C-alpha cells in the first residue's frame with residue numbers, strides 16, 4: 001500500500017487530485033487585502049481596522065518574479081535528502097492578489113530555460129518521506145498553457 | 146536638540162577566534178574608550194546589540210557588557226533588530242543624550258558566529274516565518290540574495306562579471322584594514338572558479354559569518370568640547386531605524402510572501418529607499434553631499450542595489466556607476482572603503498556599529514592607505530531581518 005500524502009505543515013496549502021492543489025490564505029473583507037500564510041486572525045493593513053480574515057484559496061497561477069538554484073544543503077530544519085539534491089526556489093507574482101509567493105521549483109524543471117515573467121502553475125510534490133507518510137509541499141512549475 | 150558627537154570608535158578584529166562574544170565586546174569597548182580619552186568610569190549609559198546564538202547573555206547584552214566591564218550601577222539597554230541591531234543601539238544611546246538624561250554613552254555590539262549558513266533557532270515552530278522558510282522551502286539567506294541578483298540580471302542586464310567587479314573592488318579596499326578578516330585581493334578569474342551557492346551567486350559573492358565587535362563612545366556637544374580637541378569630532382547627523390510601510394510588496398527575508406497590494410495604496414517609496422530617505426531628511430542633505438558610504442554587501446549584487454536605494458544613481462545604472470570607478474577609492478563617492486562585508490564577514494550585532502566606526506575613521510582622516518581624500522560626510526545603510534531599517538549619517 002502506498003503511504004498517505006500529508007502536507008508538511010498544516011493550513012498553508014491543500015492537495016486536491018495528486019499533484020494539484022491550492023495555497024490557503026486569508027482575505028480581509030473590509031479592505032480586500034490578502035495574507036499568506038494566514039498568520040493572524042486580523043488584518044495587518046495600517047489603513048484598515050478589519051478584525052477578521054476569511055479563509056480563501058489563492059490563485060494557482062502567476063508570473064515569475066525571480067528564481068535561484070541552491071547548490072548546497074541548507075541547515076536544519078530543512079529535511080534534506082541524502083544524497084543532497086540541489087533545488088531551485090521561485091518567487092511568483094499572483095495577479096489577483098498582487099503579492100509575491102515563494103515556492104520551490106518543481107523537480108525536473110530546466111532552470112536554464114526560466115525567465116522573468118514566465119507563466120507558472122502551482123503543483124504539489126513530495127518534500128520528504130517518513131516511515132509512514134509522504135510529506136508534501138507546494139511548488140511552482142512552468143505552466144503548459 | 147543639541148548635537149551628538151562621536152568621541153571614540155573601537156573594534157575587535159573580525160575573524161573566527163573561537164572565544165566568547167563578551168571578550169570581543171569588552172576589547173572593542175575599551176578601544177573606543179581609549180580612543181575617546183575616557184574611562185569606563187566616565188560612561189553614564191550603555192546600549193548594546195543582542196546576539197541570538199550565544200545563549201541568554203546574548204539576549205541581555207547590555208547587562209552582559211556592563212558586568213564584563215565592571216558593574217557601576219548605570220542604566221543599560223539591549224536591542225535586537227537582526228543586522229540593524231547596532232543602529233537601534235546607537236539610536237537608544239543618542240536619545241538618552243538628546244533628552245539630557247546622559248552626557249556620554251557607549252554603544253557595543255559583538256558576536257560569536259556559527260560556521261556556514263545561518264539557520265533558525267532550534268525547535269519546531271510552524272508559527273515562526275524564520276522556521277517555516279527553512280523547513281518548507283529550504284530558503285536560506287543566500288537563496289534570497291540569489292533571487293535579488295537574478296532579478297537584477299533580468300531587469301537591468303547585470304552579469305556575473307559585474308558582480309565579480311564589486312568583489313574585486315572591495316577586496317582591494319580591505320587590503321589595508323587591520324580589522325578585516327579577509328585581506329586578499331581577488332581577481333575575476335578566481336571568482337569565476339568559485340563554486341555556485343545560490344545561482345547566479347558564487348561562494349565569494351556571498352559574505353561569510355564572522356566573530357567580531359565594534360563600539361562607539363558618543364556624547365553631547367558640550368561634553369565633547371570639554372573632553373576632546375574638536376578637530377577630531379564627528380557629528381551624528383542622522384539615525385534612521387524605519388520599518389516598512391504597508392503594503393511592502395518587495396520580498397524581504399524571511400518572508401514566504403509579500404504583502405498584498407490589493408486594497409491599499411502603494412507607499413511613496415520602497416522600504417529600502419525609505420531607509421536612506423529618512424536619514425537624508427533628518428540630516429538635511431542628499432546623496433550628492435556624500436563623500437563615502439558603507440553599504441551592506443551581504444552579496445556583491447546587493448551592493449549594486451544599495452547604490453540605487455541610497456540615490457547614488459537611478460535604478461538600473463549601478464553597474465555603470467561601478468565601472469566608471471566612482472565607487473572605488475579615489476573615485477567620486479567611494480563605497481565600502483573598509484572593504485565591506487566582503488572583507489569582514491558578518492558579525493550581526495556589531496556590523497552596523499562597525500560601519501559607523503569606518504566612517505568616523507575616514508572623516509577624521511585617520512584611515513591611512515584606504516583614506517577617502519577630504520571626506521566630510523558619510524552614510525551607512527543596512528537592513529535587518531523582519532523589517533528593520535538602519536542608516537546613520539555622520540559629518541564633520
Ligand SMILES: [Zn+2]
Nearest residue numbers: 028031043048
Ligand atoms: Zn483589511
